[in-house]
Amino acid sequence: MDIVIEGMTKTYGIQKAVDDISFKVKTGEVLGFLGPNGAGKTTTMKAITSFLIPDKGKIFIGNIPVLENPLEAKKHIGYLPENNPLYEDMPVIDYLRFCAEIENVPKDKIDDKIRSVIKTCGITKEKHKKIGELSKGYKQRVGLAQALIHDPEILILDEPTTGLDPNQIVEIRELIRNVGKEKTVILSSHILAEVEATCDRILIINKGKIVADGTVEDLRKQAQGSEILKVTVEDGDINDIFTALQSLDTVETVDFIDKSTQTFEVKSKTGQSSRKAVFKLCVEKGWTLTQLSFVETRLEDVFRELTVNN
Amino acid sequence: MKEILTIAKRELRAYFDSLMAYILIVLFLGFSGFFTWIYGSDIFFIKQASLEVFFNIAFWTLFFFIPALTMRLLSEENRAGTLELLLTKPVTDWQVIAGKFTAALALITITLALTFPYFITVSSLGNIDTGAVFSGYLALILISAMYISIGIFASSITNNQIVAYLTALTIGIFFQVIFQMLASAFPGTLGNIFDYLSVYSHYDSMIRGVIDSRDLVYFLSVTFLALVSAETMLLKKRYV
Known part of the structure; x- marks a missing residue:
């Protein structure tokens, strides 16, 4: 499934967080969303997941208009928000079960799905622990696991590696690379090496506007x-x-x-x-x-x- | 519907996991038991096989306990950011609100069900009016539903649990006491309106065994209105 954004504008008070941006992400592409803090990355991602309603513009997931039919659009999206909010007092496995149920995973497949995401995300040993007891890196994996539980065609990851140690960063990147083979992924970051290592295409956004769009090579040539x-x-x-x-x-x-x-x-x-x-x-x-x-x-x-x- | 139940199930588990449920049950049974059976003008004093004394105590205990139960439902999720994750799952805002409402109401129903031995005891002491007991319990559940929805609304307007608790009590005190006082202060139509708005006038007839559709409409419409207001508050967050 592809993602299309047309002329989206979102204003907070008098400040334009996102100013008339348009772009398209093709099926199977891993798009890196770069920009300084406050550039409008998170706002754009929240709008795609229909958590925020933009002032102007259109968003499509495949053929589904997100603003008119958010319920249908949300079914195809796995989302890892910034700061990775989770129910800290729930055990990992119960939390994943809750997510699977709410994502309408068929009852007889829930156990298999949970088992498979636990394996993919490497949290087998932690599955019975309470989320609040996990270290930041493992919480991040649980965050990814919940985003993957219903096997979504689109993954939206808002700064998936903040606060992780270098080893964990490499592992999470590899994980994203692997799942990104079949899925459309948008991933935001301000760590450039990360985007370089994981993304097919880079979109640089500044003050709510797109300032560059292309592969790592394109951007280099453009600047050099x-x-x-x-x-x-x-x-x-x-x-x-x-x-x-x-x-x-x-x-x-x-x-x-x-x-x-x-x-x-x-x-x-x-x-x-x-x-x-x-x-x-x-x-x-x-x-x-x-x-x-x-x-x-x-x-x-x-x-x-x-x-x-x- | 399935989504509502999934959310309700999670919330109900959270109540029991956080000990909130046990504290509520113990305190509620402790308070109502003490004042019903041991202290003051207790159930033996009135020399009638009736649960009216218990109902009158529960009327106030629930008023103070329910906001404590509902204060974190949305405020805490909003503060921690989990609300964002929940609302980006394929559920509607209404399903989230309704799920949380169902969980709180289920917990209150469980708590009230645990006072069933009171009924057995009293009915062994004399000839109890079963119909009045039934409508009394129904009244308590309807009042709970109403205060839960007011509590959820209060929880939707803030990130702070204490603020949510106090807001719920402030709104609640109007229905619990102030409208009643205004009703006796104003004559004529205005007085009638305030009288209709007061919980007590509806509750009073119900514990005596009268179930009137006017009372049902009152409780259900206040509940619905508060839940819709909470839903509106959630929607408002998306337009920031």
């Missing part, structure tokens, strides 16, 4: 106007090397990265490459070139560029 090289040269005087690099035709700027190892960052002019020139220069001067590599624009830079300047 000019080639940046990392150059290490042994022998020779550091200042000589600096001036020599600076004087190359194709080079725009040169920066020191590490003076002790004589490593430089060389930024070429837009659309030009300095690799050959750097190599030839070293040969000419008899310097030993020990490193000549591309610096990839990191997603962090793309993110900062898009969300700070605007």
